[in-house]
Amino acid sequence: MSRLAGVTPGPLLALDASVVRGCLYQPLNSGTGILFAVSVAHSSDQVEGAAPPTHNAEQRSAEEPDQNQVSAEPAWKLAESWKRPEESSRTAILSFTQPSGPNHFLSKNSDAIDFFSLLFPPALVELIAKETNAHAKACRLLGCCPPDWVPVTGREVKGFLGLVILMGVHNLPDPAHYWSFNHFDNSYTFHRAMPLRRFQQIAAHLRMGSFVGELHGPGRSTDPLQAFRPMLGLLGSAMWDAYRPNCCLAVDRALLPTLEDEERGGGERGGSGGSAQPQVWLLCDSKSGYCHRLSIQLGRRRGLDLGFSVVPELVRDLDNKHHQLFLANSLASIPLMQMLLKQNIYACSSFPPPSPILPRPLWDDGELHNPGDFLQRQCGPLLVTRWRDTKEMGCLSTNAAPGQPDAVWRSKAGGLVTIERPMAFRLLQENMRGVDICKQLLACNPLGGVPQDRHWRNLFWFLVNLSVVNAFIVLRESRKDNPPAWVQDGLFSQLAFRRRLGNQLARCAQRHGEGPESPGPRGARAAAEEPVQQRHKMAKISSISKRCRNCNMKNLRHESVYGCTVCDANLCKRPSCFWEFHGLPPLHRGESPASSTGSDRSKC
Numbered sequence: 001m002s003r004l005a006g007v008t009p010g011p012l013l014a015l016d017a018s019v020v021r022g023c024l025y026q027p028l029n030s031g032t033g034i035l036f037a038v039s040v041a042h043s044s045d046q047v048e049g050a051a052p053p054t055h056n057a058e059q060r061s062a063e064e065p066d067q068n069q070v071s072a073e074p075a076w077k078l079a080e081s082w083k084r085p086e087e088s089s090r091t092a093i094l095s096f097t098q099p100s101g102p103n104h105f106l107s108k109n110s111d112a113i114d115f116f117s118l119l120f121p122p123a124l125v126e127l128i129a130k131e132t133n134a135h136a137k138a139c140r141l142l143g144c145c146p147p148d149w150v151p152v153t154g155r156e157v158k159g160f161l162g163l164v165i166l167m168g169v170h171n172l173p174d175p176a177h178y179w180s181f182n183h184f185d186n187s188y189t190f191h192r193a194m195p196l197r198r199f200q201q202i203a204a205h206l207r208m209g210s211f212v213g214e215l216h217g218p219g220r221s222t223d224p225l226q227a228f229r230p231m232l233g234l235l236g237s238a239m240w241d242a243y244r245p246n247c248c249l250a251v252d253r254a255l256l257p258t259l260e261d262e263e264r265g266g267g268e269r270g271g272s273g274g275s276a277q278p279q280v281w282l283l284c285d286s287k288s289g290y291c292h293r294l295s296i297q298l299g300r301r302r303g304l305d306l307g308f309s310v311v312p313e314l315v316r317d318l319d320n321k322h323h324q325l326f327l328a329n330s331l332a333s334i335p336l337m338q339m340l341l342k343q344n345i346y347a348c349s350s351f352p353p354p355s356p357i358l359p360r361p362l363w364d365d366g367e368l369h370n371p372g373d374f375l376q377r378q379c380g381p382l383l384v385t386r387w388r389d390t391k392e393m394g395c396l397s398t399n400a401a402p403g404q405p406d407a408v409w410r411s412k413a414g415g416l417v418t419i420e421r422p423m424a425f426r427l428l429q430e431n432m433r434g435v436d437i438c439k440q441l442l443a444c445n446p447l448g449g450v451p452q453d454r455h456w457r458n459l460f461w462f463l464v465n466l467s468v469v470n471a472f473i474v475l476r477e478s479r480k481d482n483p484p485a486w487v488q489d490g491l492f493s494q495l496a497f498r499r500r501l502g503n504q505l506a507r508c509a510q511r512h513g514e515g516p517e518s519p520g521p522r523g524a525r526a527a528a529e530e531p532v533q534q535r536h537k538m539a540k541i542s543s544i545s546k547r548c549r550n551c552n553m554k555n556l557r558h559e560s561v562y563g564c565t566v567c568d569a570n571l572c573k574r575p576s577c578f579w580e581f582h583g584l585p586p587l588h589r590g591e592s593p594a595s596s597t598g599s600d601r602s603k604c
Helices: 057-063 112-119 122-141 154-169 175-179 187-193 196-205 226-242 268-272 306-314 334-342 423-431 434-444 455-478 494-508 524-528 575-581 598-603
Strands: 248-254 279-285 291-297 324-327 346-351 374-379 382-388 392-397 406-412 415-421 538-540 562-564
Touching: 112 226, 112 455, 112 494, 122 154, 122 196, 122 226, 154 175, 154 187, 154 196, 154 455, 154 494, 175 187, 175 196, 187 494, 226 291, 226 455, 248 306, 248 423, 248 434, 279 306, 279 434, 291 306, 291 455, 306 324, 306 334, 324 423, 334 346, 334 382, 346 423, 382 423, 392 423, 415 423, 434 455, 434 494, 455 494
Parallel strands: 248 324, 324 346
Antiparallel strands: 248 279, 279 291, 346 392, 374 382, 382 392, 406 415, 538 562
């Protein structure tokens, strides 16, 4: 297993990188630019597994080649080593007994922003603010920084992230439309958070680390992910600590968004400069989709199996706990499963038949004609299963006992029939979807309004979006028996969570009593000129009924002549719409609608 120099073992993210050039190219002005050329230190060390469990002679023969013959092939490569299950000895599969699930001390009154802060810690927000200001200062020395630039604060970074989340929920063609009363009903939130120009300035200078350290002389090598390491260290610790791993975990690859230049047909930037899109491998909970850890790879190492370059770092700290790992078929190999078994980690993976990882005679040993037919062969603790569903499939596992089929329903000729399914495939099909669930949650509401023209920007916003998804999963799993008051009918919706989180983060950037940037319809200019201590309260604000601003964001059509006197927004007369519109719990008990709503910003 190769490991980059400088990586400290611990509950951090697994980072594996290869030769990448041009990935961190950042233009500084229209005339000049800095090309940060990076290369990867080639170093290797040997992965040391935990002490192997005690196996019988047959199991040892399956795992170890003959010591007297150095050139002899491993036993699993010989067809005669694979026997029928009834001819092989049984291997005990130990149960998982470790505590699992959400691991935090948030109270029942905690809101969306509290769970986001659990996964995206305040120290990371301050790091982004510090590095953004440092980059802007460097640009000013080069004469390419806007003259009206003001150092960004941590609260502004939170507000900026909140606006980006809201832009992903409400997709508009032009970022300027979010500040337009004619194009967006919730534009008041954007005006109160920051002007459009300030948003664009932060988006252009946003950094999570220093890229200046990437510039080295021609004979020196460096880590191409050095700028990300401080962020990845904080984010990795938060991800690992907030949710204890369950028994079944899935490992698969997540795809980053395509570069904007490539979408417009300008793919030469990504292909000619030697740059490559980072590969991100996720370790996710098989049921909830929570991402415990991720591995970032830039390219592929020569002479190293993909599974050995990804899996060992992802499963760090999982040894001797009897977890069951479900691997993507591109990662699976018999030596990898043997190594995991020595660490008391069971594994399972599918593969298309015929597969070169098994001896060819195994594929010629019997044919599967009817749906439900299966054939199994065993070599020590390794179990190979061939099963025919609509087509023949293969499964390699160490976590399933032979046989023990269950019945599954399949459609046939307009009716339903049952077919047998061996336990190995039952475990695989029930627990392989963890990464797919995470990717679906990531794709439902992507972040918007920010440039994604560089691989490092794509990776940065992927990490932010992953933090939002993890925060939603922790909230859902923590409060599924006692949902918050703002969760309608006890059904957790990521869309509602993102709306609430975006509004709460955007409120962090507001200054008390600050009015909108520019006037809009229905008296927005008058609202901007009102006293600083103006209180938000419900009153009759129009002579004709207009659509409730809060219900309109939920695609509900309710009309009212009442609304907030400060926001000049029509709202339903019931208190819940007033509280939700201002980002407070619907069943708020502490204050009446006539009191100020600014106290909620204390969570920022």
